[in-house]
Amino acid sequence: MIEEFLTELTWLEGLGTLFGIVQVILARQNNINTYLFGIVAILMSMWVLYQSALYADILLHMYYLVMSIYGWLYWKYGKQKAEAPISNSTQQEHLKAILIVLGCFGLMSYWLNFHTDSDVPIWDATVSAFAWAGMWLMAKRKIENWVYLNISNIISIPLLIYKDLYIYAGMSVFLFIMGTSGYLKWRKLMSEENGNAYATA
Numbered sequence: 001m002i003e004e005f006l007t008e009l010t011w012l013e014g015l016g017t018l019f020g021i022v023q024v025i026l027a028r029q030n031n032i033n034t035y036l037f038g039i040v041a042i043l044m045s046m047w048v049l050y051q052s053a054l055y056a057d058i059l060l061h062m063y064y065l066v067m068s069i070y071g072w073l074y075w076k077y078g079k080q081k082a083e084a085p086i087s088n089s090t091q092q093e094h095l096k097a098i099l100i101v102l103g104c105f106g107l108m109s110y111w112l113n114f115h116t117d118s119d120v121p122i123w124d125a126t127v128s129a130f131a132w133a134g135m136w137l138m139a140k141r142k143i144e145n146w147v148y149l150n151i152s153n154i155i156s157i158p159l160l161i162y163k164d165l166y167i168y169a170g171m172s173v174f175l176f177i178m179g180t181s182g183y184l185k186w187r188k189l190m191s192e193e194n195g196n197a198y199a200t201a
Helices: 002-028 034-051 055-077 091-115 121-139 145-162 166-200
Strands: none
Touching: 002 034, 002 166, 034 055, 055 091, 055 121, 091 121, 121 145, 145 166
């Protein structure tokens, strides 16, 4: 019974990872379908994370779900009912991202320390805090999302290894590599978009 349960978790972890890989490749390409694959990966991951008592990550994935829906709508329609372009964060958006990190870390670390049986409350809260800010910036189609997500990825690798979630740890290594590549790709796309806008002005 236990072996069947562990096999099921491993199978879900692997399938969720596959959808996550497709998601990040599409995100790197600035393809809106990244959100469709992301939603499937999120739902699978939530069950695996629940069984591993990574409660902050579960809340993070619930947030991912909401931001994926918001992000799809924003990417599709933007503020002017037209597709939103890649852009740099404004000073106000930078401040909001930092406040998201600090606020999320404070709330998560308190909750994990005093209201759950988590044995890695600070670690788990830190991963989630940077990911929350990164996902918000991704939904706004801001290039700095890759920086925040990569900070979360690099911290999550040893955490997932500690929790024996080796497939997810490998996925985090992949995400870090793709995050670096995604930043460079988006910077190139943004430069091309700005160049085209200047040429048609």
